[in-house]
Amino acid sequence: MTTLQLKNIVKRYKSQTVLDDLTLDVADGERLVLFGPSGAGKTVLLRLVAGVIEPDEGRVLIGGEDMTDVDAEHRGVGMAFQNFALFPHMSAFDNIASPLTATRSSKEKIAAGVQKVAKLLKIDHVLTHHPKALSNGQKQRTALARALVGSPPLLLLDDPLRNVDAKLRFEMRLELPRLLAAQGATVVYVTQDYKEAMALGDRIAVMASGRIRQIGTPQEIYNAPADIEIARLFGDPTINLLDVTPQRSGGDAFVELSNVRVRLGDYGADVVGSPCVIGLRPEAISFVDAAAPGAIPVTVEAETPLNEKTVTLALTARGREILVSRPAGTPGPTAGPAHIAVNGAQAFLFDKTSGALLPRADLAAKRNGEAA
Structure with missing residues (x-):
């Protein structure tokens, strides 16, 4: 051995x-x-x-x-x-x-x-x-x-x-x-x-x-x-990182993108109201109709075909850049106003100062075998 x-x-x-x-x-x-x-x-x-x-x-x-x-x-x-x-x-x-x-x-x-x-x-x-x-x-x-x-x-x-x-x-x-x-x-x-x-x-x-x-x-x-730097190293295109301040509604924390709430799951009370960075993988974001639940208005700036996928650069209402990845051949907007949906369950929250990943209480409970 x-x-x-x-x-x-x-x-x-x-x-x-x-x-x-x-x-x-x-x-x-x-x-x-x-x-x-x-x-x-x-x-x-x-x-x-x-x-x-x-x-x-x-x-x-x-x-x-x-x-x-x-x-x-x-x-x-x-x-x-x-x-x-x-x-x-x-x-x-x-x-x-x-x-x-x-x-x-x-x-x-x-x-x-x-x-x-x-x-x-x-x-x-x-x-x-x-x-x-x-x-x-x-x-x-x-x-x-x-x-x-x-x-x-x-x-x-x-x-x-x-x-x-x-x-x-x-x-x-x-x-x-x-x-x-x-x-x-x-x-x-x-x-x-x-x-x-x-x-x-x-x-x-x-x-x-x-x-x-x-x-x-x-x-x-x-x-x-484990932290922002590792998140940046893994993924192509790179992960989206946006400064946010989480709030709470009911049992879940949420952040706002283009004035639309994105629910993130159960985070501790110390996270709410604290400066954080949200990490969104481009493949965790999709284009949707304006009437879809949680649709976030954006402006499409450019589109780049990359063999097996197409990467789109969009801007939020505050002018923040977001990369969206979808399989090649999948229809999507090429310019102008559009709407995206974010899978909050796949989002990461990082501490603004240390860059460390902030744990979700519901995921920790699942890993420990408890009811989430």
């Missing part, structure tokens, strides 16, 4: 703290995605797990064993880098075979292992080529094959699709989950692409400034972002 446990990891470079008291558990066979902006500390964390660098504080446990002071070659870890890191003087075959060669495997085992993984990644026809003769996509697959060939129990993938073309990136998003599941390894995958994180991760750990800001399934991260 291969688990990964990071306990109170600290890594500093001179006066800069790159990893700040970071603790993380990855289950056996789990695909965990480290997601966050450049400079968050993702690659440093992978290199530390691999044993390329050492922590200043904390421990690294692999399969329950403390590996903090164990050399990289004895950790049983496979790693693929975003810049491929191939040996230029070696053929693709020899690059892939290098982990097996280092363990003095037989020629027969090396040949069989390389052919198997190369066939899976569809690069068996370029095994005699050197890196300079390979396309970026072939280089990426060669680096990934090298990481996979020794069937390492722990696999670290550092944004391996970043430098490949859009078509291959899309294909690999579909193929990688199958390949990694067949490998049976515990996987830590780094990316700055939220779609990739959503597609590949059993769980996502959102990193910023050397800390983990939120960890959960893709659905949990998307449907309950």
Whole structure:
């Protein structure tokens, strides 16, 4: 059983703290995605797990064993880098075979292992080529094959699709989950692409400034972002964020958009009358007839087709911009006066000062198994 446990990891470079008291558990066979902006500390964390660098504080446990002071070659870890890191003087075959060669495997085992993984990644026809003769996509697959060939129990993938073309990136998003599941390894995958994180991760750990800001399934991260910054990172087009002051009517809080009430559910008394930010995913907003219940008047400014969806920019009565997303081919206004409806159940409220997500009392009751 291969688990990964990071306990109170600290890594500093001179006066800069790159990893700040970071603790993380990855289950056996789990695909965990480290997601966050450049400079968050993702690659440093992978290199530390691999044993390329050492922590200043904390421990690294692999399969329950403390590996903090164990050399990289004895950790049983496979790693693929975003810049491929191939040996230029070696053929693709020899690059892939290098982990097996280092363990003095037989020629027969090396040949069989390389052919198997190369066939899976569809690069068996370029095994005699050197890196300079390979396309970026072939280089990426060669680096990934090298990481996979020794069937390492722990696999670290550092944004391996970043430098490949859009078509291959899309294909690999579909193929990688199958390949990694067949490998049976515990996987830590780094990316700055939220779609990739959503597609590949059993769980996502959102990193910023050397800390983990939120960890959960893709659905949990998307449907309950811990703060405004995480909400902004997930979604295309980006989430609508509007300053509001919630009020209460009956048991529910509400806000007003274009002087129309949008009910939000049951929030605590401390939220009512306090400056907040409402978050509305573009797909939680739809165009409706003026006579529909809760119809909010807007002015349509522009429309942009984006392959599978159409995104519309509209203005509220106060001139605030709202993005509305609908499936491509769905009818909708292209300019001038229109009306929208907001699904208040899918709205988020964030604290204006801290940016933290404000919990709904009725949802908390459901999670605790109580009657809502």
